[in-house]
Amino acid sequence: MALRLSRLLAAVPRSWTGRRGSDEIGLNGPRIAVIGNCQAKGVAEAVRILAPGARVRLIPMSTLGRGGQRLDAFAATLKACDHVFSQPFPAGFFPEGGSDALRERLPRMRLFPSIVFTAFHPDAVYVGDLTSVARVKLVPSPLGTYHSAITLFGFLKGLPPERIVGLFREAVFSQLGYLDAWDLAAADLIASSRAIGFDLSDDLLRWSRGGQFMHNINHPRLTVLGDIAARLLREAGIAPRPVAVEAYAPDALLDDAIWPVYPPVATLYGVAGSTVFKRRQRRGAAPETIGLDAFVAESFAIYQAQPRETLTCHRIEHWAASPEIRTLFETA
Structure with missing residues (x-):
């Protein structure tokens, strides 16, 4: 019993067991856990700015269930929190279930959505096995795991790189539906947010009025994450500071890939346009950018080294079944 208790206490932040960590000296506000994907870091940083004194613990989704931890044990470590904010996560991290099962154990837990919005970057896709979110097997790309659907389909159709580069033009984008992507992207985001009781319809309208609000299909700018953090705090009964988070904190997702x-x-959409891609970078390193020609060439080198059966993508399957799109690539 004593051993089990010591393990439990080891999983709780020091300041939550009566001892204070060096980064929490002077903090005596609510204890808040933030659970989620790469977006959760921005939410956690925003909470620190918007709720002075809050003791914030970030729990990356990738760490859930690590070392064989069970859901009950994880929930027990969170009982010391005054508030738990979590993005939905599926069964697979824990044998007992996903975020719904955790919420049953922590009724006060509040869910917030994962932001995916593809209208600004309709060509960006993932390639590989997406059947298990906890153990995704994705094909690498020059930008980490983000691929160009046009480039991949052109490669699979046997087009040379120079012909694929020539496909990046307005007429082709129009035929592929890239210029009509807003309504579907908005509907998907709003539907997913309403499904967890966090309707983003008003927020999306406000973000869109401010111009481009995404770095790529699933990396929102910090202003978006600040708005989500402020709303989580208000719904938890904590009045957030009336400040713009992006004026006080760096946008950590700028270090990742930019499409x-x-x-x-x-x-x-009335925003700045280009065909310059930015690679994921180490913190403090200078950004490295590549043009469209180099991106296509590097993608080809990766695809040629991959078993062809791994180059799977729902978008590509849809295009392969469309005579119009096949003809577009064959004659362009």
């Missing part, structure tokens, strides 16, 4: 808004898409 450009292609010029025809950018013109449509």
